[in-house]
Amino acid sequence: MTTTSDSTKKTTSAPAEKYRRYLQMLKKAGLRLTPQRMAICAYLAHTERHPSAYQVYEELAATHPGISRATVYNTLNTLRELGAIVELSFGSDHTHYETNTQPHVNLICLRCHKIIDYYGDPGVDALMERVRQETGFQSVAVKLDLVGFCAECRLQRLDEIRAMLKTAAQDKFPQTRNSKEEIV
């Protein structure tokens, strides 16, 4: 997959940079850089999805046999407390994590539970600064979620309603620009 970036982008690969940042944050907090923690960070840095703690453990256990459930959960909690990753929540599932703290918008579908990453950040930096000045709250990460219905589910909903009246109608919706869709 070619990293087709439009504007500001470093020459270093994104996962490598993410990885370094994770380790840096652990180190700065005075925590030890154990092989297990490094493996977990590497996994988080390379994933493009929003894995649950359980998923991280399962997939990591495959490549790193012997790694403990407790270690994975502890490390994820630690990273969360450091603000390195952000806990996501959407219906009826387990705890999922956002490993990308670059300000962006999560479009969370109420119907199919799909999460779409939307880049095209509004003035969040300005907001963070305003909040800091007015309340003393120091932000380390942003989580901006729009909860609603994705294009497909929106159409399905409309179709369901229309079907009750007469016949299902066809409609067009714009192509997905500026956003990257993910299966959770």
Next chain:
Amino acid sequence: MTTTSDSTKKTTSAPAEKYRRYLQMLKKAGLRLTPQRMAICAYLAHTERHPSAYQVYEELAATHPGISRATVYNTLNTLRELGAIVELSFGSDHTHYETNTQPHVNLICLRCHKIIDYYGDPGVDALMERVRQETGFQSVAVKLDLVGFCAECRLQRLDEIRAMLKTAAQDKFPQTRNSKEEIV
């Protein structure tokens, strides 16, 4: 408690309006307005906190003996799927709900897990419209969380670091304006 509002505010009491909106959304979805559901909506409409599903059940069971755990959980899930309430997540606790879908910012402290509601909405409406046009995603609720450290915890962190060097120093931080603090 007097509702000291600064700018735009209806003459109707906020809880009453919230309550009507909940019932309206249930009705619009073709669901029955049972006494249990109405009690749950009333509870959600009147709370100023971010209750967990468990809390809702426990506190409701006190005033409505005989109400079932399953009913409370089912209704909360239904309201969430309708976008009437929004699931919040922050470390190591159970699922909490945001009952106020009026666009605002949740300041979530990584250290003490306190949630501060901050009103002073950034251009979220414009963002929602842009998202709809570009991706076809139809928003029904916004969740804007800033994860970080509240003023108190920030000072404590600084003190901890300073204490390791010499003596704890005193510092001042601005009063909390434009925001309402809550104990979860």
Next chain:
DNA sequence: GCCGTAAATTAGATTGGTTCTAAATATAAA
């Protein structure tokens, strides 16, 4: 490079919030 110690990991048991199940009940329509 080796030691000592506090930190981290491990395997497994445990917990407890949430969901599931089947039966009973209530609701709205015919």
Next chain:
DNA sequence: TTTATATTTAGAACCAATCTAATTTACGGC
């Protein structure tokens, strides 16, 4: 009223997440 459907109920079951105590490891100081 009768009927069909939706909802509620009580309690059992689930399972992700946490906890425990013992073992192992990382890393600054010697």
